[in-house]
Amino acid sequence: MFKEVILAENAGFCFGVKRAVDTSTEAKKSSEDNIYTFGPLVHNKNVINKLSAEGINEVNDSSLVKVGKGDTIVIRSHGVAPQVMDKIKGTGAQVIDATCPYVSAIHKNIKKYYDLGYQIVIVGDEKHPEVIGSNGWCNNTAIITRDGSEIDITADKVCIVAQTTEKISNLEKVKDLVSKQCKDLVTFNTICSATKERQKSAEETSKLVDVMLVVGSKTSSNTTKLYEICKVNCDNTFFIDNSNEIPMWIMESENVKKVGVTAGASTPDWIIQGVLDKLYGNMEK
Known part of the structure; x- marks a missing residue:
């Protein structure tokens, strides 16, 4: 005992995930048309099964063709690349952007410093949808690393951001390694509070x-x-x-x-x- x-x-539930789930369920309550999320709304099968039972299903890049003009697509908290957003809007469906504000801030920093000629480094998982989406804001040119191992920087100017759910120890490790390999380093601690x-x-x-x-x-x-x-x-x-x-x-x-x-x-x-x-x-x- x-x-x-x-x-x-x-x-x-964090703020971003709760916001995305609530947004989807409210959209379903107020519409008789199809409600889709672009990709699984959260990485939890219990939640996905519950949403599916409520009539909220997911679509992805290859299944967008089935979306009609009267339907609604919810962008999950992980966010998407601008090219993907354009493709989603091209379906003619109503788009509800539930990207987490913390993630949107990362997108803005990436675009700003990429346009200024900085090499973008993202500390995170290259297969995670948030990182994939963020990489799109620098035309998929980011160096993506979990802990800086085997990282080789040749650019003079580097901007580092982190996946919002990354461990602070990994961000600090990458920052220390990159600082020895470039002249101009800008680091944003984008791990959410x-x-x-x-x-x-x-x-x-x-x-x-x-x-x-x-x-x-x-x-x-x-x-x-x-x-x-x-x-x-x-x-x-x-x-x-x-x-x-x-x-x-x-x-x-x-x-x-x-x-x-x-x-x-x-x-x-x-x-x-x-x-x-x-x-x-x-x-x-």
Whole structure:
């Protein structure tokens, strides 16, 4: 039986994701036409399945042909490249831009410094939709790196930005490496405040507990980083999608007294609450 269950602060939906989900559901309520999101709205199958049940489905670059003029396309919080936006608008559908303001700020910085002749460096995952979209704002010429390993800068002027969910340690590492390879370096810490706070509280909580549960999808970049951070401090850190994936031995062990919980920016409240309810049911009376 547990003595304490600690929910880390700032766990769950961030502002940008909540805004995109709310925007999509409100659009569906006010329209009988098709509502699409460009790509999966969030990296969480539980949310995607719920949206699909409500009649909100996704389209991508290759399936835009099925979109009609009376339909609506919601741009997810990750944002898109300007060329992609033009293609989406070319369908004639109504476009609702739910790009996270933090991401939009990255786009503006990239375009500004690219136009000034700077080599753009993006610290992040080259396969992540946010990074793919951001790269489009410098005509897909950015150098993309996770931690600066094997990075080789030949340009004199460099501008560094980061994926909004990147670890601050990776940004600092790249900044230090690039500063030794160019004459003019401009760095923007574009990791969003919610990400920083979520990572900090997860790190602090993981130092206090016997077991740490990180709730979210393994396809979620920010949730994966939470897992990596917590694992450093707590060997018994587990990456779970929902309450059904809580390891049974945790519930039965006499040595587990404190359990910590955090969740990624794409994990909805109802999934987090399901995990907490199961843990609370195993607490000492």
